[in-house]
Amino acid sequence: MIVCVCNNISEGKIHRAVDAGMTTMTELRKELGIGTSCGKCHTCAKHVLRECLHNNTTRNAAQPMVFHAMVA
Numbered sequence: 297m298i299v300c301v302c303n304n305i306s307e308g309k310i311h312r313a314v315d316a317g318m319t320t321m322t323e324l325r326k327e328l329g330i331g332t333s334c335g336k337c338h339t340c341a342k343h344v345l346r347e348c349l350h351n352n353t354t355r356n357a358a359q360p361m362v363f364h365a366m367v368a
Contacts, residue, residue, distance in 0.1 A: 299341050302333035307344050314348040321345060 297307045305328050313324060321342055324330045331338040 299344055300328075300330045300333075300337040302337070303329040305330045305337075305341075310341065310344045311348055314345065314352060319345075319349060 299305055299307055299310060309328060310324065310330070313328060318324055318327065321331070321338070324341065324345060325332060330341050
């Protein structure tokens with residue numbers, strides 16, 4: 297889904313940006329240009345950003361720690 301029509305920024309681009317380490321709207325605005333034209337996408341983009349961050353946190357928290365025995 298296209299989130300920012302003015303700058304052709306999709307939900308996928310936001311997901312990739314979050315996966316690359318972006319965590320704020322300021323970073324998305326600076327790197328992707330989201331919300332820099334008409335601004336109507338800001339609310340939707342913020343929702344997508346929060347959803348991505350939540351999913352990443354949940355995914356990372358659900359990862360069990362695995363220990364392997366060292367063979368000498």
